[in-house]
Amino acid sequence: GENVEQHPSTLSVQEGDSAVIKCTYSDSASNYFPWYKQELGKRPQLIIDIRSNVGEKKDQRIAVTLNKTAKHFSLHITETQPEDSAVYFCAASMKLTGGGNKLTFGTGTQLKVEL
Amino acid sequence: NAGVTQTPKFQVLKTGQSMTLQCAQDMNHEYMSWYRQDPGMGLRLIHYSVGAGITDQGEVPNGYNVSRSTTEDFPLRLLSAAPSQTSVYFCASSLTGLAIHEQYFGPGTRLTVT
Numbered sequence: 001g002e003n004v005e006q007h008p009s010t011l012s013v014q015e016g017d018s019a020v021i022k023c024t025y026s027d028s029a030s031n032y033f034p035w036y037k038q039e040l041g042k043r044p045q046l047i048i049d050i051r052s053n054v055g056e057k058k059d060q061r062i063a064v065t066l067n068k069t070a071k072h073f074s075l076h077i078t079e080t081q082p083e084d085s086a087v088y089f090c091a092a093s094m095k096l097t098g099g100g101n102k103l104t105f106g107t108g109t110q111l112k113v114e115l
Numbered sequence: 116n117a118g119v120t121q122t123p124k125f126q127v128l129k130t131g132q133s134m135t136l137q138c139a140q141d142m143n144h145e146y147m148s149w150y151r152q153d154p155g156m157g158l159r160l161i162h163y164s165v166g167a168g169i170t171d172q173g174e175v176p177n178g179y180n181v182s183r184s185t186t187e188d189f190p191l192r193l194l195s196a197a198p199s200q201t202s203v204y205f206c207a208s209s210l211t212g213l214a215i216h217e218q219y220f221g222p223g224t225r226l227t228v229t
Contacts, residue, residue, distance in 0.1 A: 001174070004157075006157075009155075031214065032214035032215075034217075034218075042222075043205060043220040043221060043222050043223055044158070044205070044220050045220070046217050046218070049217075051214075051215075089157055089158070093214045096163070096171065096212070097171075100146050100148075100163055100165045100211075100212025100213075101212055101213065101214040102160055102163075102173065102174070103158075103160065103218065104160075104174075105157035105158045105159070106157055107155055107156060107157045108155075108157055
């Protein structure tokens with residue numbers, strides 16, 4: 001099955017700096033890569049996603065890059081703010097035999113933005 | 116729209132007890148799923164459903180049952196709770212099972228089994 005590895009597990013940056021979180025996946029059949037943000041005690045929420053036919057996608061201060069050959073994808077947050085502090089999860093999606101898509105999640109990165 | 120709702124928010128069970136975690140969505144989504152979240156392990160898929168009357172196993176189905184009698188509801192049943200089932204449980208739904216459709220998560224149920 002799919003295996004997703006995520007690094008680092010914790011990341012501390014100064015406000016205004018950039019943050020980069022990296023993930024690798026194992027199954028070349030995976031074709032959709034979402035990123036979720038989870039604040040303490042809250043539900044995961046989708047912040048950005050990328051499909052396998054695209055190399056990069058941006059949405060204001062966040063961007064995701066995908067290297068299909070190397071099977072890795074990264075989340076980039078620029079000009080970090082204290083409200084960016086949260087746990088970030090990457091995921092890889094592949095089709096299930098019963099229909100639908102299975103999301104395999106990374107183990108999460110605790111991002112702390114310090115003033 | 117209330118989105119995806121889950122009850123209860125918190126639950127404490129004794130080993131061997133049974134209970135049902137409730138999940139409902141009012142967005143007419145075909146696809147619903149259950150995940151568990153454990154520290155350091157991300158979210159893992161327990162069971163999923165691509166539509167009413169259809170369910171299938173995910174990555175960690177043992178000890179859990181599901182049914183999908185209506186589009187709106189997707190309850191998760193623990194038949195005989197074990198301490199290893201202590202976790203936070205999230206229900207999610209999306210318009211269809213296709214990857215192009217975003218999965219929306221419920222607020223979660225924190226379950227402790229003693």
